[in-house]
Amino acid sequence: MTDPDQLCELLPSYLLDDLDAEVARRFERHLASCPLCLVRVEPTQELLRGLAAANANQPAPRRRRGALLLVGVAPGLLLGTVLGVALARAQTSTQAPSMVLPLRGQHLSGSLAVYRKA
Amino acid sequence: MRLVPVLRSRLRRLVPPDAVDDVVQSTIATALANKDVLEENEGRLLAWLLVVGRHRAIDWLRQRGRRPDPRLLALDRDGDHAHRVVDRVLLEAALALLPEHQRSVILDVCVHGRSAAQVAEDHQVPVGTVRSRLHYGLLTLRRLIETPNDRS
Numbered sequence: 001m002t003d004p005d006q007l008c009e010l011l012p013s014y015l016l017d018d019l020d021a022e023v024a025r026r027f028e029r030h031l032a033s034c035p036l037c038l039v040r041v042e043p044t045q046e047l048l049r050g051l052a053a054a055n056a057n058q059p060a061p062r063r064r065r066g067a068l069l070l071v072g073v074a075p076g077l078l079l080g081t082v083l084g085v086a087l088a089r090a091q092t093s094t095q096a097p098s099m100v101l102p103l104r105g106q107h108l109s110g111s112l113a114v115y116r117k118a
Numbered sequence: 119m120r121l122v123p124v125l126r127s128r129l130r131r132l133v134p135p136d137a138v139d140d141v142v143q144s145t146i147a148t149a150l151a152n153k154d155v156l157e158e159n160e161g162r163l164l165a166w167l168l169v170v171g172r173h174r175a176i177d178w179l180r181q182r183g184r185r186p187d188p189r190l191l192a193l194d195r196d197g198d199h200a201h202r203v204v205d206r207v208l209l210e211a212a213l214a215l216l217p218e219h220q221r222s223v224i225l226d227v228c229v230h231g232r233s234a235a236q237v238a239e240d241h242q243v244p245v246g247t248v249r250s251r252l253h254y255g256l257l258t259l260r261r262l263i264e265t266p267n268d269r270s
Contacts, residue, residue, distance in 0.1 A: 006246075009253040015169075017176045017188040018233050028148060028170050032155040038165050043260050045192050050204030051228040052189035 004030065011037050012044055121164050122146070125171050128193040132175040132186075141178050145171040168193050189228065204263055212262035220255030223248055228256075 007030040013019050014027045031037050122142060129138050148170055149156060149163075156163055172193045179186045213221055226237045227248070234252065238245040 009246075009250045012228075012252045012256055013234055013249045014173070015188065016227065017173065017180075018227070024173065025148075025151075028173075029152050029155060031169060032152045032162075032166055033159055035159075035162065038162055038169070040257075041165070041169050044256055046204055047209075047256055047259060048189045048228055049192065050206065050209050051224065052187065052231070054206050054209060054229060 004034065008034060008037055011040055012048070015041070015044055015048060121167055124164060125167050128168055129171055129175055131193065132172065132191060133178055137175075137178055141171060141174045144174045144177075148174070187231070189231065208263045209259075212259050215262055216255055216258055220251050220258065223251040224255045224259070227252055 007027060010019060010023065010027045010030075014024060014031075019027060125145065126138055126142055129141050133141055145167060149167060156166065159166075172191060176186055176188055176191060213224065216224070222241075223237060226232045226240075227234060234245050234248040238248045241248070
């Protein structure tokens with residue numbers, strides 16, 4: 001566990017208070033010398049808040065993985081559009097969004113449905 | 119140290135007023151234990167103090183039987199940053215792009231609040247693998263939703 005890269009991987013777990021005390025102390029020492037981890041704290045917390053809020057906004061009854069309600073087509077299309085924008089922003093490649101969208105569409109229902117997982 | 123008042127004022131948002139001194143003290147004790155490393159990186163001391171202080175605040179609350187949700191506890195800067203939450207639609211769209219092994223870990227841990235150890239047991243993988251997937255999954259998620267300043 002002395003590999004700095006491996007210690008960087010503990011940042012989300014540290015922020016989530018999901019480390020043993022001893023490992024947490026080791027991470028704190030690492031944090032003192034790793035600018036990358038420090039810079040990532042705020043965006044990571046922002047993401048964690050967003051993800052927690054996503055759950056809070058969709059209080060679903062307890063369901064098993066197989067018994068999920070799938071989402072309608074319209075939200076899927078909306079997501080696809082947003083996705084195209086997100087992708088175009090996120091990737092510096094020359095790939096056109098139109099080539100990306102159909103590929104990504106396959107995963108849409110999965111991601112939304114899984115929010116309903118208990 | 120002029121940084122302590124800043125730390126103190128941020129911690130007031132997380133713990134009761136009479137607990138602030140305890141948490142500050144515990145944070146500074148940790149800083150002293152890491153004095154050697156921190157001295158080499160003095161410019162980052164405040165940022166470090168705030169992250170560790172937040173952790174000590176969570177410890178304090180937990181030790182007293184309060185169960186803070188660490189996903190929501192933030193020591194934000196004042197003003198516009200205070201309640202910034204990533205746009206949910208963008209977040210869901212970006213989640214859909216992640217490889218399944220990363221997405222499922224993020225949903226289990228960050229959305230449903232399970233521990234890495236529980237998830238590791240479910241998936242029969244080492245807990246380090248879960249932490250690693252969490253880390254790289256969140257990094258990718260971040261890249262996907264990042265908004266450039268100009269939308270040309």
